[in-house]
Amino acid sequence: MELALSDDQVQILDAIDTLAKPYASVPIHDISFALTSAELTRELAEGGFLDVAAMEELGPETAALVVERLARLPFAVEAAASALVRPLLDSELPRPLCLIEEGALGRAVRYLAPGATVVMVGSGGVRSFVATADHVAEAHDESIFAYPMAVLKAQPAEADLRQYNVPASEVLTQWRIGLAAEASGLMAAALAATVTYTSERKQFGLPIATFQALRHRLAEAQVVTNGAYWMTMKAAATRDSGDAALAALHAQEAARRVTYDFHQFLGAMGMTLEHPLHLWTYRLKALTSELGGRGANALAAAEAIWG
Amino acid sequence: MNFDWTPEHQAFRERLRAFLKAELPDNWESIAHHGPGSAEITAFSRQFCGRLAAAGMLFPHWPVSMGGKGLDAWYQTILAEEMWAAGEPRGAQYMNVNWIGPTLMKYGSEQQKKTLLPPIVAGNAIWCQGFSEPNSGSDLASLRTRAVLDAGEYVINGQKIWTSYAGLADNCFLLTRTSDDRKRGITILIVPMDTPGITVRQIPSIIGEGDIHEVFFDDVIVPESARFGDEGQAWEIISYSLRNERLGIPRYHLARAALDRAVALLKARGDWKGEAVKIEAAKAAALTETARNACYAIVDKRVKEQPIGPEASTARYNVVMAERAVSEFVVEYLPQALIDAEPYLKMHHQRGIVAGIASGAAEIQLNIIATEVLELPREAR
Numbered sequence: 001m002e003l004a005l006s007d008d009q010v011q012i013l014d015a016i017d018t019l020a021k022p023y024a025s026v027p028i029h030d031i032s033f034a035l036t037s038a039e040l041t042r043e044l045a046e047g048g049f050l051d052v053a054a055m056e057e058l059g060p061e062t063a064a065l066v067v068e069r070l071a072r073l074p075f076a077v078e079a080a081a082s083a084l085v086r087p088l089l090d091s092e093l094p095r096p097l098c099l100i101e102e103g104a105l106g107r108a109v110r111y112l113a114p115g116a117t118v119v120m121v122g123s124g125g126v127r128s129f130v131a132t133a134d135h136v137a138e139a140h141d142e143s144i145f146a147y148p149m150a151v152l153k154a155q156p157a158e159a160d161l162r163q164y165n166v167p168a169s170e171v172l173t174q175w176r177i178g179l180a181a182e183a184s185g186l187m188a189a190a191l192a193a194t195v196t197y198t199s200e201r202k203q204f205g206l207p208i209a210t211f212q213a214l215r216h217r218l219a220e221a222q223v224v225t226n227g228a229y230w231m232t233m234k235a236a237a238t239r240d241s242g243d244a245a246l247a248a249l250h251a252q253e254a255a256r257r258v259t260y261d262f263h264q265f266l267g268a269m270g271m272t273l274e275h276p277l278h279l280w281t282y283r284l285k286a287l288t289s290e291l292g293g294r295g296a297n298a299l300a301a302a303e304a305i306w307g
Numbered sequence: 308m309n310f311d312w313t314p315e316h317q318a319f320r321e322r323l324r325a326f327l328k329a330e331l332p333d334n335w336e337s338i339a340h341h342g343p344g345s346a347e348i349t350a351f352s353r354q355f356c357g358r359l360a361a362a363g364m365l366f367p368h369w370p371v372s373m374g375g376k377g378l379d380a381w382y383q384t385i386l387a388e389e390m391w392a393a394g395e396p397r398g399a400q401y402m403n404v405n406w407i408g409p410t411l412m413k414y415g416s417e418q419q420k421k422t423l424l425p426p427i428v429a430g431n432a433i434w435c436q437g438f439s440e441p442n443s444g445s446d447l448a449s450l451r452t453r454a455v456l457d458a459g460e461y462v463i464n465g466q467k468i469w470t471s472y473a474g475l476a477d478n479c480f481l482l483t484r485t486s487d488d489r490k491r492g493i494t495i496l497i498v499p500m501d502t503p504g505i506t507v508r509q510i511p512s513i514i515g516e517g518d519i520h521e522v523f524f525d526d527v528i529v530p531e532s533a534r535f536g537d538e539g540q541a542w543e544i545i546s547y548s549l550r551n552e553r554l555g556i557p558r559y560h561l562a563r564a565a566l567d568r569a570v571a572l573l574k575a576r577g578d579w580k581g582e583a584v585k586i587e588a589a590k591a592a593a594l595t596e597t598a599r600n601a602c603y604a605i606v607d608k609r610v611k612e613q614p615i616g617p618e619a620s621t622a623r624y625n626v627v628m629a630e631r632a633v634s635e636f637v638v639e640y641l642p643q644a645l646i647d648a649e650p651y652l653k654m655h656h657q658r659g660i661v662a663g664i665a666s667g668a669a670e671i672q673l674n675i676i677a678t679e680v681l682e683l684p685r686e687a688r
């Protein structure tokens with residue numbers, strides 16, 4: 001048992017904080033629903049932060065830490081699939097990576113755009129292709145989930161798909177770890193923003209965070225957010241399919257529990273684009289539907305644990 | 308990070324399991340059925356803990372100077388997990404190992420250490436913790452049981468309540484009021500439970516036998532040497548003790564063991580089918596494992612001798628959610644007769660309500676998290 005971060009891990013997270021400093025808040029007057037930055041993404045890729053999983057002394061657990069940390073930024077960065085799944089397949093695959101379950105044609109996919117690598121996972125194994133304009137329906141810049149998303153409307157013929165020798169179960173495990181890591185970071189950032197707002201906003205002559213009805217629900221949000229972090233780290237360290245399914249399940253349960261509360265505590269301000277809260281909470285909403293949602297992740301966990 | 312046990316930790320767990328297998332009698336389940344506070348387990352524990360001590364496994368985590376092996380806090384955790392999963396054959400003596408012994412060692416007078424430690428070390432000492440009173444629960448510092456020093460003796464008058472194990476205890480670790488200063492007016496006295504003037508009444512409850520009691524003190528007289536620490540030092544001392552107690556019972560582990568047992572029973576009955584039961588079982592497991600990780604994070608800090616702060620409250624709240632989820636699962640999916648017949652499931656069903664109250668109510672944990680972890684402005688009072 002060793003549950004503290006290594007010196008290397010602390011240094012990597014510090015380096016990310018330094019690199020991401022200019023991106024730590026929303027540019028004034030920017031009211032985009034999904035905030036992205038090609039510059040930030042490029043800097044992270046060039047700095048090698050998305051490739052830490054392949055380094056022996058760092059591994060998937062450091063990749064999960066990186067994903068968690070980046071998810072706290074108001075800017076959306078495709079990190080989870082690149083950092084946790086790509087090393088299993090081919091570390092040179094063009095980014096961003098879009099993970100989809102087989103048969104997900106017609107669904108909106110995070111970061112899907114021409115040039116992205118689409119990785120399909122299912123009974124047919126693990127296969128990929130690079131998306132072109134033909135595959136992507138009306139590539140929105142914005143979506144209702146604060147991620148850049150687009151609908152996958154077609155895929156290449158079987159023969160044109162690249163097939164991998166990696167079992168689908170392994171990719172699913174890493175996908176779940178990535179999902180849990182990202183959700184943990186999103187919840188941490190959303191909680192912090194809500195804590196700041198409720199500590200400053202006064203009604204009845206007092207900061208609204210002095211009212212116990214809010215305090216207790218915020219404290220519960222801290223408990224489940226902290227829990228999501230630990231479940232993620234355990235799954236990343238053990239790479240066990242049951243741990244990964246439990247981590248994804250817990251993250252989705254937690255996300256569901258906190259998102260409406262956070263908006264609630266901001267009153268009408270929580271409905272504006274002026275306040276950045278939605279950048280984290282609406283991404284969380286997207287994550288709660290991934291991999292079949294809580295029910296499917298729970299079934300995967302039950303199968304892995306009890307058979 | 309590494310979530311695996313070291314070979315040494317694993318070997319210790321195996322040794323404990325082998326010890327339990329060899330030492331627990333064939334009719335153990337019928338004894339365990341009565342619960343850790345019962346007369347049956349208490350009597351059993353007075354033999355069992357001695358044998359555990361002889362095998363060097365009663366307090367492996369105590370420093371060598373106290374007769375321990377100076378092993379890290381993971382050993383204490385493994386010990387607690389294995390003992391509770393087996394129905395806690397140490398009975399009430401788990402408290403000695405967790406906090407009474409270490410507190411005596413740290414704050415006791417030479418005389419107190421000389422007389423009080425040997426029975427603990429021999430595995431034959433039952434203690435109770437006289438803190439709560441009818442009007443002082445969460446607001447412990449408002450307690451009113453008086454101790455008046457008169458000619459070298461303390462005269463105690465008042466009442467304690469919810470006192471676990473009081474009916475069979477040898478000694479009480481008693482909080483008394485010696486002056487009006489809210490916290491600095493509280494003093495610890497160590498009171499033998501057979502002192503004249505003490506009346507103990509068991510409180511009938513839905514959580515099992517022998518657990519909660521009322522204890523009345525009518526002109527109970529103890530010598531000044533029964534004082535533990537200085538007058539007014541109680542708050543400082545119990546803050547130290549409670550930090551050790553908070554992780555005392557590995558409820559996450561018990562809850563997971565009960566859940567695994569429930570699933571095994573469902574399978575044996577052919578009822579492990581359909582999606583609903585599996586989804587609910589997995590949700591409960593997610594909570595037990597979250598609680599486990601949150602508790603382990605604290606043990607890890609203790610091993611590194613880092614101060615343990617309000618994250619203990621976060622862990623505690625996780626544990627409350629886990630206990631409840633498993634109890635609810637058991638009640639929802641298993642037939643009543645089966646719960647009744649299975650000692651560990653029954654115990655879990657009975658005690659699922661305890662974690663949210665005992666040693667600091669769940670809402671108090673949330674108050675601590677709000678103020679000390681989230682650093683919200685203080686609550687309006």
Ligand SMILES: Cc1cc2nc3c(=O)[nH]c(=O)nc-3n(C[C@H](O)[C@H](O)[C@H](O)COP(=O)(O)OP(=O)(O)OC[C@H]3O[C@@H](n4cnc5c(N)ncnc54)[C@H](O)[C@@H]3O)c2cc1C
Nearest residue numbers: 436437438439444445469470471664665666667668670671
């Ligand atoms: C099984 C069991 C064993 C126990 N063993 C012992 C023992 O050995 N020795 C001992 O001294 N005590 C023991 N206790 C007592 C235990 O410490 C108290 O029950 C506990 O501190 C709560 O006090 P209370 O029961 O008076 O509840 P109260 O303090 O009356 O609380 C009732 C409810 O009000 C809530 N509440 C109170 N204050 C606040 C606040 N400021 N903000 C929000 N909500 C609040 C609580 O969270 C709780 O939900 C035991 C209790 C149990 C259940």
